[in-house]
Amino acid sequence: MTKSITYSDAGVSIDAANAAVERIKQLARGTFNARTLSEIGTFGGMFDGAFPGLQSPVLVASADGVGTKLKIAFLTETHHTVGRDLVNHCTNDILVQGARPLFFLDYVATGRLKPDVIVRIVEGVAAGCRENNCVLLGGETAEMPGFYGEGEYDIAGFIVGVVDRAKVIDGSGIEPGDTVLALPSAGLHTNGYSLARKLFFEVAGHDATTHVEALGTTVGEALLRPHLSYLRPLEGLLDTGVLKGLAHITGGGLVENIPRILPSGTAVEIRRGSWPVPPLFRLMQEIGNVTEAEMHRTFNMGVGMVVICAPSDAAHIRTHLAGLGEAGHEIGRVTRGERDVTLI
Numbered sequence: 001m002t003k004s005i006t007y008s009d010a011g012v013s014i015d016a017a018n019a020a021v022e023r024i025k026q027l028a029r030g031t032f033n034a035r036t037l038s039e040i041g042t043f044g045g046m047f048d049g050a051f052p053g054l055q056s057p058v059l060v061a062s063a064d065g066v067g068t069k070l071k072i073a074f075l076t077e078t079h080h081t082v083g084r085d086l087v088n089h090c091t092n093d094i095l096v097q098g099a100r101p102l103f104f105l106d107y108v109a110t111g112r113l114k115p116d117v118i119v120r121i122v123e124g125v126a127a128g129c130r131e132n133n134c135v136l137l138g139g140e141t142a143e144m145p146g147f148y149g150e151g152e153y154d155i156a157g158f159i160v161g162v163v164d165r166a167k168v169i170d171g172s173g174i175e176p177g178d179t180v181l182a183l184p185s186a187g188l189h190t191n192g193y194s195l196a197r198k199l200f201f202e203v204a205g206h207d208a209t210t211h212v213e214a215l216g217t218t219v220g221e222a223l224l225r226p227h228l229s230y231l232r233p234l235e236g237l238l239d240t241g242v243l244k245g246l247a248h249i250t251g252g253g254l255v256e257n258i259p260r261i262l263p264s265g266t267a268v269e270i271r272r273g274s275w276p277v278p279p280l281f282r283l284m285q286e287i288g289n290v291t292e293a294e295m296h297r298t299f300n301m302g303v304g305m306v307v308i309c310a311p312s313d314a315a316h317i318r319t320h321l322a323g324l325g326e327a328g329h330e331i332g333r334v335t336r337g338e339r340d341v342t343l344i
Contacts, residue, residue: 020115020141027119027126028136035102036135045137047103056165060099064089065156068193069223074151075208076220079120080127082155087128088229089190089250090159092305095231096246096261098169098238099161101134107156108141111148121155132231134159167238171245171261171308178244179314180258180268180332182275183233183321185304187225191251192299196223199287214279222280230305233326242317245308249300256297258306259339267337268308269344275329277302296343308334 025040037046051057066082066089073082083106091101106125108118118141129136148154163169188196200206200219208220215222230248237243245261258268281302285295295301307328309317314330321328 016113016115016143020113020118023115023119024122024139024141027122028138031126031129031134031136033135036137038137040136040138042138045103045105047135047137051162054162054164057162058099058165058168059160059162060094060097061158061160062090062093063156063158064093064190065154066190068197069188069190070152070154071193071197072208072220072223076224078220078224079117080124081224081226083121083124083126084128084131085124085190085227086155086157087125087132087134087159088227090157091128091132091134091161091229091231092227092248094159094161095229095234096169096248096305097163098167098243098246099163100231100235100238101129101132101159101161103135103137103160104129105137105158106139107158108139108153109144109148109155110142110153111145111150113141113143117153121153125157128229132229163238167241169238169243169246172263173244174261174263174266174308174334176266176334176336177311178308178334179311179330180270180334181307181309181314181317182303182329182331183230183305183307184275184327184329185249185278185300185302186228187222187278187280189227189250189300189304193223195288195290195298196284199284199290204287212283214283216279228304233321233324234305234307237317237320242309242313243307244310245306247306247308249303249306251298253296253298253300254303254306255341255343258341261308262334262339264339265336267335267339268332268341269335270332270341272343274331275302292343303331306331 028040035048206219210219247257247261318328
């Protein structure tokens, strides 16, 4: 063999990766604050670990992905929203324990690196970080030829936040008689997409560009609605002691996520019809003749976050939410039982 084989002959372009990183640096710098001690491109991101305003700071960390919602991004060539979904999902996961985000790391893997696509993904990540007052401290972009299909990629996120130990929300104070409030979701958020894609694309025969009158939009647009962050509506309540428990409603829906925060000896009753279920969920149920139990176990059914509080605090919380333009629906109560959820 006379030709010298290079890394690019194997499908990996270091030049393309470098071009993407230079553009990503600018996006990340837009999220930096005074606690950021390193630049993008160092081996490890550095963040000031002093918390003089907290008596006993506790770090709270989480990692997650976007799942097969990415398939909708591929179909529609919409790459600037899934990064925001990722940050908001991770933010909610630490918010339920009372933590505010400090910094975020992202991981993007693809078969063939396209700088414009990678930059659009990270644009969404940076937008989510700014929305949640969180620094994009670093990340990794991996080009893996032959591992992903043409035009496909995967993303994951890693978040670290902080809460004062005395203000951790752990559900330990929840007791029978407490009130269950629901904050609305914008749609599926980032869960249930494997079933949703089967229903819309295989059973109903739609594609991403099909306009559905019941949805008032195309299938693709409905399925790409953002995963909301609940930091802004709840932040003013985090340190007040009125939030006994918070549950981020992700995979498993209401019936599997609420029990994660219940102390022994308690259960929850949810009243059917006590909150508006978006048309998207009703339509999917009709398309596949999906049972109510399956719907509530797979999808959030229009609820993105659950708040459990004392009955005497429910009106104050709802007034606070309304003042920020947010809704808070009273959907049930805590009963005696053993960490389960019943729909009544």
